[in-house]
Each structure stands twice: as structure tokens, then as C-alpha cells.
């Protein structure tokens with residue numbers, strides 16, 4: 478093992494150097510750190526911390542939606558050893574106050590590197606399944622970190638806050654099959670970068686063409702942040718698990734599973750094969766121009782050591798052959814760019830069929846959608862005569878007794894429950910998601926783009942299409958899909974729950990009014 482040395486900070490490494498970075502993901506255990514499994518993770522973490530080839534250790538936050546030991550417990554030990562640590566913070570178990578409080582705790586304790594995630598939907602819990610919180614999403618959380626870094630302004634006459642020094646990262650779920658999944662993921666990536674993501678980590682995946690496409694798409698959109706390629710070291714069990722779609726957003730194709738089954742039948746249960754595969758993925762990531770790799774898997778220190786050793790032994794151009802072999806895509810998978818026949822990877826020519834499909838976009842929208850759009854454009858769009866009339870009406874209602882107000886709220890509810898399965902949140906996002914309700918039809922209440930969990934366009938929870946995939950299709954028929962996330966970050970205001978969304982829109986109390994100039 479190489480001798481330990483002083484490691485640069487994660488932010489310095491990614492922003493001030495051109496060095497290829499290596500980060501290892503650590504999954505904490507269940508129970509206290511003194512349990513056998515906790516001690517095993519701690520021991521592994523300490524060995525990795527001593528290895529100068531490992532630049533950062535990234536610690537998960539209740540992965541898979543299960544309760545695990547807090548990332549900070551392990552992180553504190555590693556920080557004290559001079560190790561760069563990335564703490565994951567996901568929105569599934571914490572509301573915005575808890576996230577903010579935790580952010581202050583992390584900043585106070587010297588944790589600057591954080592990874593903002595919406596998170597997997599909870600799958601288990603003490604005495605039954607935990608409820609998902611999703612008060613913020615990954616974009617809202619990035620915005621919170623950005624605001625903390627800028628120094629929060631004084632609240633209610635108090636003092637402003639000092640600036641924090643967070644270096645926030647985010648994830649892109651880029652191994653999707655359908656256009657209606659891929660494009661919204663790319664749009665959301667741009668939104669994450671716009672709102673402060675300082676580095677990006679890809680989802681786990683085994684398709685070098687999609688990996689190549691991501692970097693080319695980012696260059697095409699001028700998204701200039703360092704990107705790390707996720708290299709999850711498979712085992713036969715993990716390959717079967719991923720192939721069965723058990724981890725939302727992670728794909729192992731039939732072809733890759735067949736290889737894993739074959740390797741798994743060998744005397745070492747495929748260990749040599751899987752470590753070599755991971756080393757080749759690292760080489761491909763380096764060759765494609767990724768700023769580093771993000772290694773994960775249920776491994777021992779010796780396994781990480783072997784992957785890095787193998788990768789270091791490859792020739793400079795070997796990655797090109799590896800990349801051709803590492804294109805485990807899905808049937809009829811959508812790519813934004815045409816293939817490059819020379820490399821087997823991505824060209825920079827936009828998918829010709831995709832462009833043709835934009836030209837062919839028909840007006841075959843459901844009647845209900847067209848009616849909603851028509852009403853919205855004439856009544857709820859600030860600046861229109863309908864909006865001014867609505868505002869006058871609701872201003873008059875504010876001055877009247879409760880009876881009329883309640884009656885009109887009842888009418889609103891009767892219409893909106895029937896049309897949208899409305900949950901009376903009072904802070905309506907229907908016009909922003911092609912008239913699909915994020916409260917009733919999105920398990921994670923996502924208002925700033927899709928989570929990474931779709932499987933073949935379906936929501937990771939239940940058996941229905943993802944609302945963002947549906948919204949993309951609706952908007953595409955109108956040629957508006959590329960603008961679907963082009964707005965201020967939406968923060969639902971919990972204070973409006975159970976109040977009239979119409980009143981809140983006309984009287985400037987909802988999120989749109991707070992972020993739209995000239996709405997009053």
C-alpha cells in the first residue's frame with residue numbers, strides 16, 4: 478500500500494487541479510458503531526483514509542430508504558484523521574428545518590463537502606414503513622446550501638448569518654431508457670448546476686456510450702462542473718439485484734447479467750472478473766474525460782486496492798477497447814446524440830430521429846388539458862384581464878365574512894379534486910407540471926423535476942407513469958418541453974395547506990407570486 482500523505486481538500490482537488498480524483502462511497506451499518514458491522518465499516522474507512530490514492534470518502538444517508546447509523550458518526554472519526562469526507566444529505570427523512578439545522582451542525586463541525594439528494598423512498602422502519610418527508614427536493618436543498626454560503630439575511634429584525642463554506646455536490650441519474658426520462662433528467666441536471674452544484678456524480682451504470690453522452694451533453698449546454706463516474710463493483714448477487722430493478726435508477730442489462738452469471742460460477746465467485754470490470758470502467762472514465770471516479774460496492778480494502786492497481790497498469794489508450802465492450806444498454810434506449818461509429822460511443826450530432834419527432838409534435842392533447850391551459854392562460858396568468866378580475870373578487874372576499882370565502886373554496890375543491898385529485902396544498906404547481914398534481918400523483922412531491930427513480934418511465938413507487946415523464950410528453954406536443962424546468966426553484970409553503978390556492982394565487986401568497994415579477 479502506498480505511504481500516507483497530506484491530502485488536498487476535495488474542493489481544491491476538483492476546482493484548482495486537473496488531477497483525476499478517486500472517491501469511495503461508504504455505506505454505514507445498522508446499529509451503533511460498536512456493533513460488529515459498525516466496527517467493520519470503521520476499520521475499512523480507516524484503511525481507505527490512510528491510502529493516498531483515495532481522495533475522499535463519501536458517506537451515505539439512510540440508503541435504500543432504511544434506517545442506518547448517521548453519516549456524521551463515521552465522518553467525525555475520519556475528519557479527525559485529516560480525511561476529506563462527503564456527507565450525504567437526503568430529503569426523504571428530514572423537513573427543511575431539520576435539513577437547515579443539520580447543515581449548521583455540519584458546518585460547525587468542519588464538514589464542508591455535502592451531497593444533496595432527494596433520496597430513495599423509505600422502504601422500512603421501526604414498527605412499519607417510515608413516511609417519506611420530501612419537504613424539499615435536491616434542487617431546493619442545493620439552493621439552501623447556496624443561500625447559507627451567501628449568508629442568510631436577517632429574519633424579523635434579527636442579525637444576518639455568517640457565510641458557510643459548503644462545497645455541495647449532486648447526482649445525475651443518466652442511465653434512463655426512454656426519451657421522456659432522459660431529457661427531464663438532463664434538464665434537472667442543468668437546474669442543479671444553476672443552483673449551486675459544485676460537482677456531479679453519475680448514477681451507477683454500465684453503458685460507456687451514455688457516460689460519454691453525459692459529458693458531451695454538458696459541454697453542449699455549457700455546464701462547467703467536474704463530473705465523477707460512478708463505478709459500482711458488482712458481485713453476482715448485486716448484478717441480480719440491480720437486474721431485478723431493486724434499486725431505482727440502476728440498470729444491469731440482460732447481457733451484463735449473463736456475463737455476471739457466467740463469472741459467478743467460477744471458483745472465486747467472479748471476484749477477479751468483477752474487479753477487472755471495475756478497473757476497466759475507471760480507465761474508461763479517465764479516458765472519456767471524467768474528473769474522477771466514485772467507487773462503491775460491498776468490498777474489502779484489498780478489493781479497492783486491487784481495482785486501483787489494475788487500473789494503474791493499463792496502457793494509456795486501452796480504455797478505447799474497454800469502452801466498446803462496456804456498452805451494456807437497454808433495448809431501444811434513447812440517446813440524445815447519434816452514435817459515433819468509429820468509437821462505438823457518442824458523437825456530438827443531436828439524435829436525428831429526436832429532432833424529427835420535435836418537428837412532428839402534434840396537437841393531440843387531451844381535451845381536459847387544453848381546457849385547463851385555456852383557463853389558466855386567461856384567468857391565472859398575471860397581467861391578464863381575468864387575473865385582475867380574480868384579484869378584485871378575492872380582495873372583496875377577504876373583506877367579507879368567512880361564509881362566502883369557505884363556499885368558494887368548497888367549489889374550488891370540488892372542481893380540483895375531480896379534475897386533478899387535488900390535496901388542497903394551497904400552493905398550486907399544476908400549471909408548472911402540465912396540470913399533473915405533485916401532491917397526489919408524485920410519491921415524493923417533486924416540484925423541481927423528476928427524482929432519479931423511474932423504471933422504464935414508471936414511478937419508483939406504485940404502478941403509474943412518472944408525472945414528469947407525462948409532463949414532458951404533454952409539453953413536447955406544444956414545443957415547450959425544453960423550458961419545463963426554467964423557472965425559479967419552487968418551495969411549497971406549508972403555511973398554505975388547507976387554504977384556497979385560487980385566493981393565494983390572486984392575492985400574491987403562493988410560490989409563483991413570490992417569484993414572479995409583476996404578479997400583483
Ligand code: SF4
Nearest residue numbers: 919921928936943944
Ligand atoms: S412520480 Fe416521478 S418524480 Fe415523483 S416519485 Fe415517482 S418517479 Fe419520482
